[in-house]
Amino acid sequence: MIQLLKDSIIVPEEAIYVDNSLLFGALSICEERARLSRILGLRARVQGVALDFGSAIHAGVAALGNNNNNIEAAHLEFVKTLKAQNTLLPIDIMDQEKHSVERGLNLISAYQERWKDDFYETLRSSDGKPFTEVRFRIHLFDWDSVPVILCGLIDRVAVSQISRRIINIETKTTGTSVSQHALQVRPNHQISIYIYAIQELLGLDVYETVWDAIYKSNRKPDPKAGFWGSKGIDIQKDFLRTSTSRSPRDLNECLFDVKEAAVKFLKLRDSSKERWTRTSNPMACHIYGGCAFQKLCATNLDPAVLKSDFVVQHWKPWEEDENV
């Protein structure tokens, strides 16, 4: 993993960290969700299998980018990531839980086959490190003299072998169809922030972002449906890449929104409110695999539920960096 931080910035211990998933995920979906996760630092004791599955697929895809599309390296990384998570993911694709180890291995193999003839080459640093899973930090502004740092993790920075232009590749696993998922490329602050980070920290002009979707189906293997069908995969319909670009004005507008959202978070943090406003949209508790705090909210923050189901583990991206 590569870390990007401007040399001139010294990040003090007390710096305040924000990221896309806080500002345009938790905070925009439900203020209370942002408080529980980022102020109280609550983490579910048992992470959902969908999250385990998604991060293991990401690790497998990153390994393809790091190892010239080598499938053994990708499968190994997928399994290693699941092991590190002590996952409860079932092994067998026939299990009623749609996320399984077998489906993950099949998806990575099919992804490799689907895109093996693309013309993206992973960018490498001068000492040969691949620009995959690139962690970045950007100084946004000071809040009461404390730096507010925008951070994130870019999946892959690549170079087009044809045009030699810089391409940002953002891979997503999705439970909705890839054609629906493709509609999310604009507006999309995550894409804009990552392009801004690559331009700001690497000094590279990003030509476009490839929004690289992988569909997690619950399709069962069908021996009559050809090689990939027998593995529960539709190799044409389960993968889609959509291109999108950003102008300098797009990036400025995004930065405006980022700062506004960060100020909103900081004002809430500094307020005397003991509980932040819960979403008024009940469906918001169930999107993206479901909010981890549903049981807590349903019991009005019952201390017994808090103790049995959650641990306090504050989000500290700088410590993750030190372990890189």
Ligand code: SF4
């Ligand atoms: S369960 Fe719903 S109301 Fe509670 S924190 Fe999550 S999104 Fe908000």
